Amino acid sequence: MSERLLTVKNLQIEGFADDAWKPIVNGIDLHLDRGEVLGLIGESGAGKSTIGIATMGYTRPGCRIVGGSIDFDGVPILTQTAEQIREVRGVKISYVAQSAAASFNPAHKLIEQYTETPVQHGVLKYQQAAQNARMIYARLELPDPDKIGNRYPHQVSGGQLQRAMVAMAMSCEPDMIIFDEPTTALDVTTQIEVLAAIKDVVKQFNTAAIYITHDLAVVVQLADRIMVLRYGDLVEESDTRSMLESPKEEYTRKLLAVRTFAKNPEPETKEEHSLIEVSDLHAAYGGGIKVLDDINLSIERCRTVAVVGESGSGKSTLARAMTGLLPPMQGSIKYQGEELPRSFKNRTKDQLRQIQMIYQMPDVALNPRQKLRETIGRPLGFYFQMDGAEREQRVKELLEMIELPTNYIDRYTPELSGGQKQRVCIARALAAKPVVIICDEVTSALDQLVAEEILKLLDRLQKELNMTYLFITHDLATVKAIADEIVVMLKGRIVEHGPKEEVLVPPHHEYTELLLSSVPEMHPDWLDDVLASRSAVSA
């Protein structure tokens, strides 16, 4: 019935690391029919992007293809000359990257970048290509499709840019598109638009696609068939529905079960004062546009308050204002009934000690030239004047607390995995014996299984040490897992605030509803259902 488009046999790819070539893809077989969508899924290091991009005869610098064959529509990709390969790229196979912001040339207008492929390959004349661009911009529901092409990449929003990237990939109506995590960097409400756009064009033009992502819930919306990869090996392959219904492998089951963790809610404690009381807080950067507008918020001891919102909602700024990194313009922050100075510079060491922070990117939050002894030991010396054997002992205790072996004390942070690094960040915060920890998107940069482990760790530490968390995130699954209370922010304001049971159960605030309904579910019809119900509402 369907025609075979792509056949990959025994593909082997190596990457150069630590002065040696190490395998990153170990003999993968893969095939794709015309018009079919294949999902490649796995955690970071699974080799999924490497495979995807290799079908275009390309490897990242520091990688090489050492074996196997790739046959695309009768063309043996791996034995082609550079000139021959060029004829395939952009025309027959095109690529949509994760970060459109980085993948568009900042110096050229969108329309120039769109028309470049067909014009350079001699497929279309400029005028025709530009006209096509306007049509496809309109089809992808970009605002003002006739003029948006005249803008530079930085002049359109992230979601729009990602759609422009999809449009650009369609410019020669290729037979196959590689989608490499195209929605990972987007907010949920934007992600849904881009997913809808992709689904639409792929269907419309009967384009085959390889959809690469770490998010199973996203891929099931689009893919006909799914391949689960791990460490460069195939774990499991089957069509989407049967994989969801009856996964064969343990690892696939784990991936499917992700986001099911939920902590037991903490009982509400009644004290005379809230632990932290934020009132009438206003903040702006450089006296410019207001980022926080009249924030009122109270945090009770031993509770987890999750602040959720999309990028630009001001949630991270709230953390910066509370820690005094960005002194607010007006309003007050009371800690145990006492007003905190606005700037961290005016706070006492003890006030600083009690509110600690953990950041999104453990890679950049840790000094790569320090051993864990120094990284974790530094706050011990700074706040408690600990040194020598006592300090060593305490660092080891903290390592045990975060479930790392105590002999890691002599390791440098680059020797750790992403999840381990984030654990170290947690230990460093704990070293100060804080009362409150502000967690700013602490799981966003991690793979889902690893993120879940971190959430479990934070939950256990809360129970053992009576921690209070302010948990900032854009990820509603994380909120569901860990929050006692939820604060929903939009454009610098709090739009909804209450205990988890109340906020997550209808009736919601309009915006909360939009956020909640945009979180992809592990269910192939979810996207269609949501889009159908939304258009029904707007009709």
Add this chain to the structure above:
Amino acid sequence: MAILITKRLLMMLLTMFAVSLILFLLLEIDVDTIAIKVLGQFSTEEQRYLWLERNGYYEPVYKRYIIWLGNFITGDFGTSTIYKIPVAEVLWPRLWNTTILAFWVFVFLVPVSLVLGILSGMREGSKLDRTISVVSILTTSVPEFASTVFFSGLFVFSLQWLPGTSSMFEGFDWKQLVLPVLVLLVYDFGYVTRMTRASMAEVMTTHYVRTAVLKGLPYKRVILKHALRNALIAPFTVLMLQINWLLSGVIVVEFFYAYKGFGALLLEAALRQDIYMIEACTMVAVFVVVMTQVFSDIAYTLLNPRIRFS
């Protein structure tokens, strides 16, 4: 754009004003020293007093500053104590000579260093890159005073192709310009090449260059249309800074070849305490520095649309 230029020009005026104030406070506050510098150390108390009196040095400081600044703006820099003629008559021809020198250095510096830097950064780690890098590091490591001696030895004494001095007493002679230009070029091109290389190498690793490659564009187009435009932003700033360096940093070369330029003048004025000449040279140098910065800021916005529209 007009607002930006106005803003930059205002900033430039403000900077110049600040520098003039510092200069005035440094050199013009202690009137007795001025009198000694102008009249010589063997002048009598009385002579100095009369001279200071006649030239208005006993007026209040602010008034003196305003007059001093007014003179500067109208181009009246005072009289040189060495040459005994108005400073301007010495300064402008000297500046013109250095401009000629700098112009020819630039004519060769820009294409040589940009082309080498781009070739080098295009394929980081290739043989060509290694070769260019070694050459540029070597030439940059040799100080001007060494290369002047070396080149003179080679071209003046051994081969006898070129004259050893460049004072141009008998009018302009391009042969006399060759050695100074060569020395400056050899010393400077490596630095700009390395800067261009770093910038190019960085751009080559960006996602948008990968996008261009995956669009199946010819390699030449990837380089010219996508990489170059973005890679040139940083070297442009560096090149602008070279103008400042050429103005006052060429002292060694001008002195060695007896080239009558701005650098040699500055050195002479400093050694012989020609106070008005020093003041004038300083203000001119500052003016050039600030001017190139304004120019480079404006050009920067043209090269980078992200700045242009924000």
